[in-house]
């Protein structure tokens with residue numbers, strides 16, 4: 001069957017055209033599944049098309065050849081152009097469209113609005129009172145002001161209870177006095193803080209009458225709105241170059257008894273009255289909701305990062321020919337090698353799985369904020385916190401691995417910045433650290449798991465949330481040939497065993513006399529293993545649910561192949577647990593392996609189209625290897641020629657050092 005696939009173009013590399021002709025589904029239909037709706041998938045295409053008509057937004061010079069300052073300047077120029085066209089390009093205030101616009105135009109390097117859109121505005125939405133929103137939200141949305149989220153300090157990022165920046169209330173002036181008492185109290189890392197933002201949400205320890213109330217969010221003006229100079233009492237700057245993400249000015253910030261009005265404490269959920277009396281929030285951690293928001297996005301965003309790397313690697317693998325199979329008259333596409341497929345296809349499956357989870361958790365967060373803001377209902381907070389803590393950790397870890405495999409799958413050219421994979425990798429793996437270091441967040445997820453196991457042990461299984469219900473499932477013998485549900489059952493048994501084992505170990509240390517904290521630390525590796533399995537089970541179940549709900553038959557068939565690959569790959573990956581506990585036999589293992597290998601063969605004809613379906617433009621991909629038209633070699637040569645080193649035949653460094661050195665050696 002051949003579809004009139006929109007990606008097919010006669011001027012393209014014939015190897016890619018051939019791949020596109022073999023697709024068994026329509027990439028526009030697949031895009032609807034990826035992006036959650038026909039409407040949004042169509043809007044994305046429309047926005048991409050509109051962008052392509054704005055000459056000032058077409059990349060001129062490769063980012064790889066720019067200095068950091070040039071990258072930041074270029075990002076600002078593009079933002080300025082975007083701002084002029086904002087209302088024609090996207091529906092104002094539509095977060096997904098704004099993110100698409102930024103991803104497409106600015107690339108991975110980051111930009112001064114990265115935190116404005118993802119944390120500053122969302123914090124105002126979730127934490128500011130109606131009156132405060134009236135004052136700041138409109139201005140922020142119109143980009144009259146640029147904001148960031150300043151929480152992490154030089155000395156503390158994970159343990160928020162020890163943040164040192166203070167906001168001391170002065171009833172006589174009705175002001176908070178922000179202060180940085182030590183070097184370790186300097187805010188350090190916030191994106192776009194260094195040079196771009198003129199406002200920040202600052203998380204500081206609220207102190208009233210010598211009593212500390214813990215971290216609270218304040219809106220703080222950092223720079224003069226006319227001159228952009230830092231206000232007196234504020235020290236602010238850039239923390240220097242990073243592994244990647246160098247178009248963003250992550251910054252430092254210190255306060256010297258800097259005064260802000262009482263009304264700058266975000267007061268949707270808690271209040272400080274003029275006399276200093278404090279009204280506490282309905283949930284102690286409600287002030288952390290912006291972090292939960294970003295974590296709830298991360299499965300989607302990381303999935304898209306890995307998708308970009310895989311579009312590049314899969315397209316390149318279809319035009320790269322090296323070595324022979326049966327026919328010795330023509331070298332084969334490297335995508336035909338089983339090892340190449342095994343390297344790339346399981347990650348393609350994970351991309352789809354992660355994105356399906358992201359679609360779900362983004363909605364869960366939106367619902368939570370509605371419940372909290374409209375009805376004061378905080379009952380969903382604990383579950384979403386534990387779910388997104390585990391999910392961000394597992395997803396970022398596998399995304400890093402998948403992108404690195406994509407790089408290696410491109411051989412030597414993958415190592416060139418022309419592939420753009422190194423930048424994607426550098427940005428993606430930052431996600432293992434930001435929004436909560438992965439081990440720390442896995443341990444947050446483990447808290448909920450241990451509590452659930454304890455409920456089962458205490459005879460209260462009815463109190464378990466639906467996500468934990470598998471902890472009560474009895475051991476059964478499973479016939480894997482019956483389909484996905486059998487895989488779920490085995491995974492549930494593995495995850496359940498590990499959750500009980502880790503809890504048992506924790507209890508054993510406590511019975512032996514350790515405090516819960518010490519026992520927790522002695523059990524931490526086992527606890528993180530339990531969290532990973534729990535989270536991977538959620539990912540697997542979400543993937544199954546999503547595929548079952550698809551109505552387009554050909555799209556569903558292609559994704560069923562991918563799902564089968566995922567089920568077999570995941571189970572094989574955790575087989576050591578299953579074998580050790582007698583949950584699976586070695587015969588079942590052989591069955592899984594064979595299923596996995598036949599899935600690779602089934603997916604092969606659709607590989608390019610499964611990645612084309614993400615509909616990333618060449619502008620967004622910024623990759624010579626991943627070009628939609630597949631004309632890799634001539635463009636690699638053009639790219640290399642544009643290197644600044646090639647703008648003269650003899651470099652000054654040769655004249656100054658190498659030539660004299662060689663002359664000296666002749667003497």
Ligand SMILES: CCCCC/C=C\C/C=C\C/C=C\C/C=C\C/C=C\CCCCC(=O)SCCNC(=O)CCNC(=O)[C@H](O)C(C)(C)COP(=O)(O)OP(=O)(O)OC[C@H]1O[C@@H](n2cnc3c(N)ncnc32)[C@H](O)[C@@H]1OP(=O)(O)O
Nearest residue numbers: 103108110157158159160285288294381385434435436447
């Ligand atoms: C990410 C979006 C990117 C989109 C970009 C899109 C497009 C742009 C395109 C290209 C650009 C390219 C790249 C963009 C990439 C990157 C840049 C973008 C964004 C980067 C953003 C980064 C921002 C940050 O990093 S902000 C700082 C984040 N910091 C943290 O996460 C700190 C981690 N620590 C904590 O959260 C906490 O300290 C803690 C570890 C959870 C512990 O908290 P604590 O108060 O000590 O609590 P305790 O352990 O005692 O627990 C008590 C109890 O409370 C429960 N709890 C804790 N937190 C929560 C919560 N939030 N909600 C509910 N409940 C909570 C905890 O579990 C305990 O419960 P129990 O007692 O066990 O029942």
Ligand SMILES: Cc1cc2nc3c(=O)[nH]c(=O)nc-3n(C[C@H](O)[C@H](O)[C@H](O)COP(=O)(O)OP(=O)(O)OC[C@H]3O[C@@H](n4cnc5c(N)ncnc54)[C@H](O)[C@@H]3O)c2cc1C
Nearest residue numbers: 149150151152156157158189190191430433434435436439
């Ligand atoms: C690209 C990037 C962008 C960022 N953007 C922002 C931003 O916009 N705003 C902002 O406020 N911050 C930002 N951050 C900071 C980021 O949120 C923190 O770096 C992160 O939360 C980790 O905290 P940390 O650096 O203190 O790590 P640490 O906690 O010092 O981690 C060091 C090691 O200690 C381990 N560890 C720490 N605590 C425990 C524990 N309880 N149990 C077991 N192990 C533990 C960790 O697992 C890790 O291995 C950004 C960081 C990066 C890299």
